[in-house]
Amino acid sequence: MADTSTIKNAFLRNRKAVTLKPNLGKSTARTKIRLFNGTTCEVEHKHWSFKVDIGKTEGGNDAGPGPGILERGALGSCLAIAYSQQAALMGVPIHDIEIIVESDMDARGMLGIDDRSPGFKELRYKVFIQSPADEKEVMKVIQKADSLSPVLDDFKRAIPVSREVILTEKELQD
Numbered sequence: 001m002a003d004t005s006t007i008k009n010a011f012l013r014n015r016k017a018v019t020l021k022p023n024l025g026k027s028t029a030r031t032k033i034r035l036f037n038g039t040t041c042e043v044e045h046k047h048w049s050f051k052v053d054i055g056k057t058e059g060g061n062d063a064g065p066g067p068g069i070l071e072r073g074a075l076g077s078c079l080a081i082a083y084s085q086q087a088a089l090m091g092v093p094i095h096d097i098e099i100i101v102e103s104d105m106d107a108r109g110m111l112g113i114d115d116r117s118p119g120f121k122e123l124r125y126k127v128f129i130q131s132p133a134d135e136k137e138v139m140k141v142i143q144k145a146d147s148l149s150p151v152l153d154d155f156k157r158a159i160p161v162s163r164e165v166i167l168t169e170k171e172l173q174d
Contacts, residue, residue, distance in 0.1 A: 004087070004088040007088040012089070032045070037061055037063070039054050039061055040052075040061050040064070052070060068120075071103070072103055072123075075155060076099040076100070076101040079145065079151075079152060085145070086141045086144045087131075087141045092131065094130070095131060096128075096129070097127070097128070099125055099126065099127050099128070100126045101123065102123070102124045103121075103123050104120065104121045104122045106121060123155060127142060
C-alpha cells in the first residue's frame with residue numbers, strides 16, 4: 001500500500017527528473033478498444049483489460065460500465081489521487097477521501113432529435129475529506145490539487161482531437 005512517505009518521495013523524484021530533463025515528462029499513451037457483441041467494448045491498456053458497454057434499455061448488453069461512468073470515474077479518481085499526493089507533499093494528514101461526481105445530460109442531442117450538444121451539460125463534484133488538520137490547510141491541498149489535475153483540466157478546456165479512418169476489407173473464408 002502506498003503510504004504518504006512513498007507518495008511524497010515518488011512525486012518529488014518525478015518532479016526533479018522532469019525538471020532536469022523536461023522530455024521525460026512528455027509521452028503518448030495508447031489504449032486499444034475493440035467492439036464485439038454489438039455494443040460491448042474490450043478496453044486494453046498495458047496489462048489491464050476491462051469491458052465497457054451500455055445498458056440493456058439502450059440496446060446494449062450491460063457487460064460493463066458505460067462511457068459516462070468512466071468519465072465521471074476518471075475525474076473523481078484523478079482528483080482523489082491528486083488530493084492524496086498534495087496532502088503528502090504538504091504534510092497535511094488525511095484519513096479518508098470520497099468524491100461524488102454528478103453529470104447532467106439531455107439525450108435529445110445524442111439521439112439526433114435536435115442540434116443540441118450530445119455530451120454532458122454540466123459536471124459537479126463534491127469532496128468529502130476526513131482530516132484532523134485545520135480547514136484552511138485542507139483547502140490549500142484541494143486548491144493545489146485541483147490546479148494540477150490533468151483530468152479536471154481536460155474537462156475544463158477544449159482539446160484538439162484528430163481522426164484517421166482506415167478501411168480494410170476482410171478476406172472471405174471458403
